[in-house]
Amino acid sequence: MIVIGVDTGGTFTDFVYFDGSERRIFKVLSTPENPAEAVLAGLNVVAEDKRKDIVHGSTVATNAILERKGAKTALITNRGFEDIIEIGRQNRERIYDLKYRKPASVIPSNLRFGIDCRILSDGKILKELDLREIRDVVDKLKRERVESVAVCFLFSFVNPSHELSVKEILTGEDFHSSLSHQILPEFREYERTSTTVLNAYVAPIMKRYITYFMENLGSGDRLRIMQSNGGSISADTAARESIRTILSGPAGGVIGAYEVAKAAGFEKIITFDMGGTSTDVSLVNRDVSLTTESKIGGFPVKVPMIDIHTVGAGGGSIAYVDRGGSLKVGPRSAGASPGPICYGRSGKEITVTDANLFLGRLIAEHFLGGKMKLHRDILNGYFAEMARQLSMDPVSLAQGILSVANSTMEKAIRVISVERGENPEEFALVAFGGAGGLHAPFLANNLSISTVLIPENPGTLSALGMLVADIVKDYSQTVMMRGADSTVREISLILKELEKKGMQDMIGEGIDAGNVVFEYYLDMRYLGQSHEIMVPYGKDYIERFHDYHKRFFGYRKEGHEVEIVNVRLRCKGRTGKFVFEPEEIKRKKIVRDAHIGKRDVFFDDETAIETSIIDRERLAYGNVVEGPAIIVEYTSTTIVPPGWVCEVDACKNLVISQF
Known part of the structure; x- marks a missing residue:
């Protein structure tokens, strides 16, 4: 059997598959009118006639809303x-x-x-x-x-x-x-x-989507759907409780980044997933953060989800001049069709991807491993016309487009860090998605983040997250108790009832009892408050609540009565994760054929700088690349700006930092 993670994005549908010996990747253009078509077409390529165990991140519920x-x-x-x-x-x-x-x-x-x-x-x-x-x-x-x-x-x-x-x-x-x-x-x-x-x-x-999907799979194939809480569930459960899948793609990215960073020795990370349509950011302080205060389409959705903040800035985000004569970028996107102008598919509006290509930061002949052609020559007229409207030169326009997009994404990172009492300087920035590596060093510089980590195959990390995700189900019960010793026994009785239901559901999902793990949480508040904080449950749960309250809101009320509003159980079914095995042999010298050319590239100045082009597939553990350099691979492009250095770690991640 072949295990496959599938992430449907606005521009590309990504596949990561593992046959027990080797992990591989594949990408196809998404089919927004029927997302299943792209998924099924990709499955036919990667799996052929093999039995398939599929974990799919679907945008069907999200788009419907x-x-x-x-x-x-x-x-x-x-x-x-x-x-x-x-x-x-x-x-x-x-x-x-x-x-x-x-x-x-x-x-x-x-x-x-x-x-x-x-x-x-x-x-x-x-x-x-x-x-x-x-x-x-x-x-x-x-x-x-x-x-x-x-x-x-x-x-x-x-x-x-x-x-x-x-x-x-x-x-x-x-x-x-x-x-x-x-x-x-x-x-x-x-x-x-x-x-x-x-x-x-x-x-x-x-x-209907799942039924159509299953009808086109083999009789021995299994389909699971990724949830917004970072775990997967059976297709039948997803069809009944579809609201739990609305952020499944971004959740897969956070899980993938968390697992990769943990294997590389990073406990505190900010995940930065920049795709074609939007950018998703999340803060991980030793563990993935959950929230029950999400909204979609302006409506509250109170099921547990990974705490992800999304902004409308991606590779396909459209640049335009507003009525006041100012340059704006996004949230409108060119998507997969027609896509950016450089795709050559009748697109007429300049995008972030076009700006990166215009400045030389995106290498046309190496985009998607050379399998998809980009047209640099057709951009000149479009950039000249918009630059004329803004009374600037085309290069400054392209740099301005990227600055505006970066500002939007920087603001998103501040929302999940600074506005919640966390200092971004204490975290590493884990960048992925097709466009993450093009922008991450510049964001890190603006936020004083010292380390950027680019995982292997960053453009398909969300699909990898789905591949390694556990089966997860969340249960809750409103209790309205005062936080005193007498409540511990009552909480234990409630949790035992929730555990019974969780174990029953996990067995129904095909998980052995020995592979089921329970996590316990309480929604707590000071008596008289109207909103709660979710706190891990243990013997010192009241002290933990005081600590969490101080972290989030800057103060604690010692001696003030505490109220428990909801009891929560998080039930995980271990699925046998893909293991990230570190390399053992460190090699300092880069092989000669890793250098595949040079290119004049515009960074922050109006003068282009000669920049090395490096093939990531030929880099090995211990290799060091000094900026300016552009590292190309099948799923993404990574920039090492002047004054920055990149080292390949034992897990094949690119670790980028300033001199």
């Missing part, structure tokens, strides 16, 4: 709460935007149904559910040709009986249903409803 192309969905909730997804928390996302408009709900008001029933906070039934009322609603759903239904009753996470009764009727009528006590069994009805609604909205789309 962002493009508003989900299933026709209805909401069933308590009477009086039909408009909760419209009202929200009554906060204004962009407080200084005078023209701001809230995103319209994915469920129109005529498809929100209030039922006259009520369960109290302790689980007691105040008013019983009338099934005749539900059947009347079902008749309306049929007339409206609704495909999927979100069911969210108050306090269903304490007593789910009403939601289960509704599900029984909906299932009998062939509707897809999402129940809030299964998707998010926690308090805060707005976030629970929003998360459940989005799951209902995308699940039928995801199910």
Whole structure:
């Protein structure tokens, strides 16, 4: 059997596959109109007739939400709460935007149904559910040709009986249903409803995608889907709980970077994934950071996800002159089709990739190992025209485009570090994605980061992360306890119940009991606060909470009463990871044929500098490359600017630092 990680990006679909002896990579252009086509085409190339164990990072659920192309969905909730997804928390996302408009709900008001029933906070039934009322609603759903239904009753996470009764009727009528006590069994009805609604909205789309995918695989093949929490789940689970997959691609990148950096001896890293459409950054302080405060399309999604910040700056980001005469870059992207101008596919708008090629930083004949042609000659007219609009020369324009893009990405890194009490100077910058190595040294310089690490095959690291990811499932229960010794026994009892469910689900996923690992967390706050911090659970959990609070907010309240809001269990099924084996023989001298040419390249000045072109495949452990140099490989290009030096470590990473 061949194990394959597949990451679908906006421009390329990446494959990393391992047959038990050798790890290989492959890339094809994405097919945005049907992402499965590119994946299946690539699988036919890399696996041929072999049995396949596939872990796939899918953008299907994400795109359905962002493009508003989900299933026709209805909401069933308590009477009086039909408009909760419209009202929200009554906060204004962009407080200084005078023209701001809230995103319209994915469920129109005529498809929100209030039922006259009520369960109290302790689980007691105040008013019983009338099934005749539900059947009347079902008749309306049929007339409206609704495909999927979100069911969210108050306090269903304490007593789910009403939601289960509704599900029984909906299932009998062939509707897809999402129940809030299964998707998010926690308090805060707005976030629970929003998360459940989005799951209902995308699940039928995801199910059709997975069904089509499976129909085109062999009978012995297995498909798992990457989740936003950094683990994978079975295709069946992903079809039911699709909301857990919305950041699967970026999550794969963080897991890949974490594993590579750990093998290379780096515990504190900032991951920097720059692709064709966007850039994703995340901070790892000895372990991957999780959050339950994410949003997509303007709607809260409270399932656990890796804490990733995304900005609209990538290789395909389009440069333009705004109405005020200023140069702007992104978030609009040229994507895979037509792509940057230099692709020669009728693209007419200058992109970040075009600017890198124009300055000589991207080597046309070595792009994708020479398998894809870039056209430097057709850029001159486009750059001359935009430079004329801005009263500058074309070289300064190209440098300006990269500076604007770098500024956007630098700001993103500050959001996840400085704004959260972390000093970026204490971290290494792990750069990957097709464009990461072109920009990372310049970002590191601006942020005073001393070390940049470029993994082997950086353009496919997200797919590698999927290949090495464990199967992970998250469970939670709202408890509302005061943090005292008497609560420890109660927490232990709750965790044991969650462990039983976790073990049962892991066995269902095909994992042996001996390969299951449990991690425990508490959502905690000071009494009187309205938001929580997720803290690892242990004997000193109260002291840990004080430490975490000081780290995030700058102060701690010794002696102040602490409240436990949610108990969380993270259940990991070990899948037998690919092992990163370090080289043993260190070689200082670079082989002669690693130098494959020289090129005049523009860096920060208006004068081009003669720059060495190095073939990364011919570099070995211990090799040192002094800047200026450009290191080319199949999946990416890495710049070593003047004043910087690059050394190949034992894990074949490029470690770049300033003299």
